[in-house]
Each structure stands twice: as C-alpha cells, then as structure tokens.
Amino acid sequence: MAEPRTxxxxxxxxxxxxxxxWITDLAAAAEGRxxxxxxxGSTPKLLYEMLSxxxxxxxxxxxRVHVFFGDERFVPPDSALSNFRMAREALLDHVHIxxxxxxxxxxxxxxxxxxxxxxxxxxxxxxxxxxxxxxPLFDVMLLGLGEDGHTASLFxxxxxxxxxxxxxxxxxxxxPQPRLTLTYPAIACSRFVAFLVEGKKKAExxxxxxxxxxxxxxxxxxxxxxxxxxxxxxxxSA
Numbered sequence: 001m002a003e004p005r006t007x008x009x010x011x012x013x014x015x016x017x018x019x020x021x022w023i024t025d026l027a028a029a030a031e032g033r034x035x036x037x038x039x040x041g042s043t044p045k046l047l048y049e050m051l052s053x054x055x056x057x058x059x060x061x062x063x064r065v066h067v068f069f070g071d072e073r074f075v076p077p078d079s080a081l082s083n084f085r086m087a088r089e090a091l092l093d094h095v096h097i098x099x100x101x102x103x104x105x106x107x108x109x110x111x112x113x114x115x116x117x118x119x120x121x122x123x124x125x126x127x128x129x130x131x132x133x134x135x136p137l138f139d140v141m142l143l144g145l146g147e148d149g150h151t152a153s154l155f156x157x158x159x160x161x162x163x164x165x166x167x168x169x170x171x172x173x174x175x176p177q178p179r180l181t182l183t184y185p186a187i188a189c190s191r192f193v194a195f196l197v198e199g200k201k202k203a204e205x206x207x208x209x210x211x212x213x214x215x216x217x218x219x220x221x222x223x224x225x226x227x228x229x230x231x232x233x234x235x236x237s238a
C-alpha cells in the first residue's frame with residue numbers, strides 16, 4: 001500500500017472545487033463502471049452541489065456511475081438526518097444518473113438485517129462474496145473526520161472497529177440513532193480513499209490521525225490503492 005499523501009487547499013470552496021475536478025477526471029477516464037461511496041456531513045455537501053453544476057456534471061458519464069454510501073443513520077430516507085437525502089438533494093436529483101445506479105443503505109427491518117441486505121447488494125455489484133484488494137470494490141471512497149476522530153460510523157470504543165469479515169455492520173452503542181457503516185475491509189477495498197476535512201476545529205485530529213494515533217478510528221483506515229487527505233489551510237494548521 002502506498003504512503004498516504006496530503007493535498008492542502010486554501011479554503012472550503014477551493015477544497016470542494018479541487019475534489020470535484022479530481023472525481024470528474026477519474027470518472028471521465030474510467031473504462032466501464034465507476035463506483036463511488038459518498039460520505040455524509042457538512043463538508044462534502046458543497047462538493048456534491050458543485051458536481052451537479054454544468055462545469056462538472058456534463059463531463060461525467062452518469063450512466064456508468066454507481067453511487068454507494070459509506071454510512072447512514074437508521075432513519076427514513078426523507079429524514080433531515082439522512083445522508084441519502086442530503087446527497088439526493090445536493091446532487092442526485094440534478095444529474096442524469098439511472099435510478100438503478102443509486103444504492104442507498106436500507107433503513108427498514110432491524111439494523112442488523114439492513115447491514116446484511118446492503119452487504120448482499122454490494123456483493124451482487126462486485127460479482128463475488130469475498131473482497132480482493134487486487135480488484136477494488138470502489139473506485140473512490142469519500143470519508144469525513146469527526147471531532148472525536150471517527151470516520152464513516154466507526155466511532156471510538158465500538159464493536160464495529162474490530163469487524164474483520166463483514167463488509168457492512170450496524171452500530172447501536174453510543175449513538176443517538178442506530179447506524180449502518182462500511183467496515184475497514186470494505187473501505188480499504190478501494191482504488192482511492194479520500195478524506196475531506198475542513199476547519200480549524202479538526203486540525204488536531206488531522207495531526208493525530210496522520211501521525212498514526214490508533215486510538216482514533218480514522219487513523220486505522222487503509223486503502224488497497226491510494227489514501228489521500230484533502231484538507232483546507234485551517235485543518236492543516238496543526
């Protein structure tokens with residue numbers, strides 16, 4: 001696995017624009033399907049809005065793009081807390097992507113049942129039941145960074161951190177709502193894993209994660225291909 005690299009942008013707008021251009025170039029150059037796993041949170045929302053604008057939208061072969069999600073709160077898809085709703089309103093409703101190419105995490109039944117269902121959907125798309133780091137599941141995996149060092153819904157002290165077999169798991173302890181999250185093996189099975197981080201309040205966590213502080217879930221993320229930190233000047237200040 002290659003050493004992680006860091007790309008520092010001037011501010012939030014510059015960060016979103018840079019990553020939008022990067023994703024667009026990758027999608028346009030892809031042969032066959034292009035899979036991306038989206039992150040929730042406030043930082044990527046501007047990125048998604050930019051990708052829906054003509055400068056980027058018209059360059060992306062949306063008919064070949066498949067959209068997945070790195071984590072989700074166990075709420076209805078129209079809830080204000082839903083990562084899927086945010087991505088739909090910021091991006092997916094504004095581009096010509098086939099409905100069959102959008103793969104939200106299910107939030108019906110129990111969280112454990114939904115995790116199994118999403119893993120089955122991923123396996124169907126992937127065409128195999130076992131992850132192979134030489135054959136990435138995702139072209140791009142987008143991740144955020146919480147103020148406690150979490151990423152996706154991999155929170156400090158939760159059982160999900162130790163999951164080594166499942167691709168998707170439920171998180172029910174220590175969170176206001178149950179969640180679903182991709183696990184470390186599924187995240188790692190990506191050509192590119194990209195952290196998007198902005199703001200001074202995240203600077204210390206960026207420093208600790210990049211220094212390899214394994215008490216932080218984000219510091220334990222790896223990639224079959226390349227791991228990139230896209231951060232703004234404020235997040236780089238520590």
